[in-house]
Amino acid sequence: MSQQVKKPLNSLQKAINKQVSVRLKMELEYRGKMASVDQYMNVILVDATEYSGGNPSANYGKVVIRGNNVLFIKISSDFEP
Amino acid sequence: MSQQVKKPLNSLQKAINKQVSVRLKMELEYRGKMASVDQYMNVILVDATEYSGGNPSANYGKVVIRGNNVLFIKISSDFEP
Amino acid sequence: MSQQVKKPLNSLQKAINKQVSVRLKMELEYRGKMASVDQYMNVILVDATEYSGGNPSANYGKVVIRGNNVLFIKISSDFEP
Amino acid sequence: MSQQVKKPLNSLQKAINKQVSVRLKMELEYRGKMASVDQYMNVILVDATEYSGGNPSANYGKVVIRGNNVLFIKISSDFEP
Amino acid sequence: MSQQVKKPLNSLQKAINKQVSVRLKMELEYRGKMASVDQYMNVILVDATEYSGGNPSANYGKVVIRGNNVLFIKISSDFEP
Amino acid sequence: MSQQVKKPLNSLQKAINKQVSVRLKMELEYRGKMASVDQYMNVILVDATEYSGGNPSANYGKVVIRGNNVLFIKISSDFEP
Amino acid sequence: MSQQVKKPLNSLQKAINKQVSVRLKMELEYRGKMASVDQYMNVILVDATEYSGGNPSANYGKVVIRGNNVLFIKISSDFEP
Numbered sequence: 052m053s054q055q056v057k058k059p060l061n062s063l064q065k066a067i068n069k070q071v072s073v074r075l076k077m078e079l080e081y082r083g084k085m086a087s088v089d090q091y092m093n094v095i096l097v098d099a100t101e102y103s104g105g106n107p108s109a110n111y112g113k114v115v116i117r118g119n120n121v122l123f124i125k126i127s128s129d130f131e132p
Numbered sequence: 133m134s135q136q137v138k139k140p141l142n143s144l145q146k147a148i149n150k151q152v153s154v155r156l157k158m159e160l161e162y163r164g165k166m167a168s169v170d171q172y173m174n175v176i177l178v179d180a181t182e183y184s185g186g187n188p189s190a191n192y193g194k195v196v197i198r199g200n201n202v203l204f205i206k207i208s209s210d211f212e213p
Numbered sequence: 214m215s216q217q218v219k220k221p222l223n224s225l226q227k228a229i230n231k232q233v234s235v236r237l238k239m240e241l242e243y244r245g246k247m248a249s250v251d252q253y254m255n256v257i258l259v260d261a262t263e264y265s266g267g268n269p270s271a272n273y274g275k276v277v278i279r280g281n282n283v284l285f286i287k288i289s290s291d292f293e294p
Numbered sequence: 295m296s297q298q299v300k301k302p303l304n305s306l307q308k309a310i311n312k313q314v315s316v317r318l319k320m321e322l323e324y325r326g327k328m329a330s331v332d333q334y335m336n337v338i339l340v341d342a343t344e345y346s347g348g349n350p351s352a353n354y355g356k357v358v359i360r361g362n363n364v365l366f367i368k369i370s371s372d373f374e375p
Numbered sequence: 376m377s378q379q380v381k382k383p384l385n386s387l388q389k390a391i392n393k394q395v396s397v398r399l400k401m402e403l404e405y406r407g408k409m410a411s412v413d414q415y416m417n418v419i420l421v422d423a424t425e426y427s428g429g430n431p432s433a434n435y436g437k438v439v440i441r442g443n444n445v446l447f448i449k450i451s452s453d454f455e456p
Numbered sequence: 457m458s459q460q461v462k463k464p465l466n467s468l469q470k471a472i473n474k475q476v477s478v479r480l481k482m483e484l485e486y487r488g489k490m491a492s493v494d495q496y497m498n499v500i501l502v503d504a505t506e507y508s509g510g511n512p513s514a515n516y517g518k519v520v521i522r523g524n525n526v527l528f529i530k531i532s533s534d535f536e537p
Numbered sequence: 538m539s540q541q542v543k544k545p546l547n548s549l550q551k552a553i554n555k556q557v558s559v560r561l562k563m564e565l566e567y568r569g570k571m572a573s574v575d576q577y578m579n580v581i582l583v584d585a586t587e588y589s590g591g592n593p594s595a596n597y598g599k600v601v602i603r604g605n606n607v608l609f610i611k612i613s614s615d616f617e618p
Contacts, residue, residue: 318446
């Protein structure tokens with residue numbers, strides 16, 4: 052296999068200190084700065100906002116999200132907040 | 133990778149003896165002093181209050197919460213109790 | 214990290230032979246003397262009472278509860294039975 | 295830790311050839327002689343009766359129950375059959 | 376422990392080439408000759424009939440059932456088909 | 457044990473390049489040529505048809521099915537398509 | 538066994554940089570260029586569109602999907618977009 056294989060979870064490390072959106076299985080979404088992430092997708096967000104059904108429902112100074120509930124992590128580009 | 137990687141679960145250890153809020157999958161939340169936590173997010177809370185649907189529903193002198201049910205752990209800052 | 218880390222599940226061992234309350238995921242609760250517990254939260258209770266929806270529903274001389282169904286274990290203090 | 299730690303699943307082995315009641319997650323219960331059990335709570339019952347919603351619903355000469363569905367195993371004393 | 380411990384899943388191997396009934400979690404049952412079984416309860420049945428809600432719903436010349444969905448395996452005696 | 461034990465998942469390898477039917481937990485079925493399979497029942501089907509509720513609902517040139525969702529794999533004989 | 542065995546997840550690596558469709562358990566589908574994938578089916582899609590119930594519901598510049606929620610990954614041929 053000539054092409055270089057990049058592991059998805061290694062690539063997540065490059066988004067440290069960027070704004071991300073973490074979507075959980077049960078219609079909950081958390082947006083904030085990703086302070087830390089590991090290979091199970093355990094994530095620490097700071098200055099995070101919780102969205103429930105698309106509406107902001109709570110604020111969190113610092114929250115540790117357990118990876119096994121994560122559906123996906125969206126990495127924000129400059130132009131889509 | 134030049135940036136220093138901090139593991140989310142290691143960071144949890146720094147919140148030992150602080151007030152935290154542990155949210156479970158099934159609409160239950162437990163607030164109290166985190167006496168102990170491990171890499172599976174098994175947590176011991178002391179002087180804890182259970183909130184069900186946002187309302188206090190029970191008090192616990194000491195409770196051991198199994199990590200696999202944890203959705204997230206919120207670390208309380210000074211100004212949001 | 215200067216502070217001493219105590220593992221939650223090791224701490225559970227100190228509650229052997231004490232009265233505990235084991236809450237399962239499906240609205241069931243078992244109260245009795247904890248004769249044995251391991252790191253998966255598999256628990257043996259003796260002289261146990263089952264509570265379903267808050268009401269006593271059955272008695273068990275000896276029951277082995279499988280850990281993966283445990284939500285939390287409450288360790289009874291002297292003043293809350 | 296001075297007290298002697300007994301593992302819950304080792305203790306289960308002592309109930310081999312005794313009458314037990316195996317409760318599954320989905321409202322099913324199986325009562326019979328426990329011919330065999332392992333550390334995952336995989337169980338073989340012989341001369342077993344299935345109870346669904348508290349009523350006998352089937353008989354089994356020999357049945358192998360997969361441990362991951364087990365909620366608890368009740369060990370029958372002499373006076374509660 | 377003086378009594379001889381037999382593992383449940385080893386005992387399953389003795390039922391190879393016998394008629395069995397495999398019950399899954401979701402109200403499905405498969406009856407046929409067990410051609411093969413492993414320690415995860417992955418099973419191959421040949422000349423199998425599917426029962427859904429107690430009624431025959433399909434026939435299978437050869438079917439490989441994934442063990443993690445198995446609730447129990449009933450080993451047929453001579454007198455209960 | 458004198459009889460030769462064949463592992464179910466090894467036997468699956470013999471069905472490579474044959475027509476199979478892969479049934480998932482959520483009422484979905486995929487029929488096609490099995491190009492590849494591993495011990496977790498991860499499967500690659502080519503020229504596959506999806507059936508939802510028994511009716512064809514989509515076609516797939518090549519699809520990789522994750523094993524943990526598989527309920528069973530039916531191996532087609534010559535006379536049952 | 539004379540035939541050459543190809544692992545399904547190794548074959549997935551060949552679809553790197555191709556258009557794929559990732560179907561999750563909960564009626565969600567993500568279509569985009571697969572930038573990365575590992576053996577747990579953790580996937581990074583770029584320029585991705587989310588479909589909910591068959592209709593486009595969101596766009597993602599870059600999204601990391603956790604493998605344990607993946608039902609299947611469809612590899613697009615030239616003629617079926």
